[in-house]
Amino acid sequence: MRAFTAHLHRFAAGQALLAFVFMTAIGLAGLLLFGRLGRVEALLVLLASATACTSAPAGxxxxxxxxxxxxxxxxMLFFAASxxxxxxxxxxQLIYAGYHPADALGPLGELPALVWTLLAVSIGVLCGIIFVWLTRRRTNVEELVLFIMGIAAFTAGAALQLRLxxxxxxxxxxxxVAHLVPDPRRVLRVLAKWEKPSCVIMLILAGALVGFPTLWIIPLALLYTVLRGCAKVAGASAMVRIETxxxxxxxxxxxGLIPQGGISLVMALSALLTFYGLELGGVDVSQALFSVVILGVVLSELVGPKLTTATLRTAGEISSLVEKALALGDDKSARAEAARYTPQMPDAEMPDNGEGGDEGTRTSDS
Structure with missing residues (x-):
């Protein structure tokens, strides 16, 4: 993180926040227009907007x-998506705190939103300290895996129990853990090793939970995908103007930020488990929201890489000569051409600063 400049941090956070605001504003305006703006409807819009503001660096x-x-x-795109x-x-979490069920802590359930958020932070800090204490001595890999899985399950279970x-x-x-554990890289290596099996389990669970409580799921998923695309474009464009x-x-x-992935899936799964059974007009809207986000992620993954390719090509960062070499299967020439290539945007895409631009060029071989 320290290797990236401050303007990249501001761009990444700003475009996500603006995308959230855009999605929320459009959603609430639509509900108001149709006279359906209620507490549950507003909650669904906020949850959908939160899942929509994230991107996937993998694409x-x-x-x-x-x-x-x-x-x-x-x-810039990769950092923002990360x-x-x-x-x-x-x-x-802020949405959960603002729409927190009153029965989460029995007689103590009626707590302010800020208190719920502070409680979430406290539980995270406490569980982190417990993990650091458990791994205070050098453990073998098997023990470390057990500690990681155990503390992860305990933390998630405690959060779900309290509706956090x-x-x-x-x-x-x-x-x-990253700041206090003696060897954070060792923990990171174990997490990287178990990342793919965990993702497989999560995807199996997500697929099993997908349902169609109403026929509106598919058109809503299409609407979600389109609005999310507009929100990401609007957010990024605004931040480029603010943080030139x-x-x-x-x-x-x-x-280039259209690809969507695991974070959105897990956020939707979290919302389903937290607000399970929430109904509106006889329809389980928590299930409906989950299915809409899942289908939206699938659509984003289908079109996202193509849009990212088009964005980088427009930026002049994909060399046509590299593409030709790759198409011919000549990886060696493609790598050599990529090393020589100096990207430059076409004239039509250059900022209006009075300077012209040429097509992408190659640096001298000397």
């Missing part, structure tokens, strides 16, 4: 790897 990494892109716009999930997780965000509590715990980067960027940079 951007795949495109940049396929076309050997290592340029500033790509780095960071904006934190914004979504924080927003999700398991993601937020777990992220807080992770921050404590030191390099030219394409007009619709936010199209």
């Amino acid at each position: 951007i990494a795949m495109v940049s790897s396929n076309f050997l892109v290592r340029e500033p716009s790509r780095d 960071v904006d999930g934190i914004v979504g997780i924080i927003l999700l 965000s398991p993601l937020f509590v777990s992220v807080t715990m992770g921050a404590v 980067p030191p390099f030219p960027t394409p007009r619709f940079l936010g199209l």
Whole structure:
């Protein structure tokens, strides 16, 4: 994180917040227009907006790897997609706190939203300290895996029991562990090793929970995908104007942030478990929201890489010669061409600063 400049941090967080605001404003305005603006409806809009403001760096990494892109716009997109999930997780906890069920702590259930958020932070810090204490001595890998799985299950279970965000509590715990554990890289290596099996289990669970309580699920998923795309474009465009980067960027940079993935899935799953059984007009809306987000993620993953490719091509960061070499299967020439290539945006996409621009060029071989 320290390797990235402050303007990249502001861009990443800002575009996610603006995307959330855009989605929320459009959703609430639509409900108001149709006379359906109630507490439950507003909650659904907020939850959907929180899942929509996150992106997946995997799609951007795949495109940049396929076309050997290592340029500033790509780095900007990749960093934003890697960071904006934190914004979504924080927003999700704030929504949980504002719409907290009164029966979560029995007679103590009627607590202010700020207290619930502080409680979530406290649980995360406490669980992080417990993990650090458990691993205070050098443990073997098997013990470390057991401790990680145990504390993760305990933390998520405690959060769900109190109707807090398991993601937020777990992220807080992770921050404590990263700063206090003697060897954080060792923990990271274990997490990386178990990441894919955990994702498989999560995807199986997500697939099993997908349902269609109403026929409106598919059109709502399409609407969710379109609005999310508009929100990401609007958020990124606004932040480019506010935080002017030191390099030219394409007009619709936010199209490169369309890929969506695991964070949104887990956020939707968390909302389903937290508000399970919430009904509106006889329809289980928690189930409906989960299915809408799942289908939206699938659609985003289908079109996202193509839009990211188009964005980087518009930015002049994908060399046509590299593409030709890759199409011919000549990886060696493609890598050599990528090393020589100097990206430059076409004239039509350059900022209006009075300077012209040329097509992408190659540096001298000397």
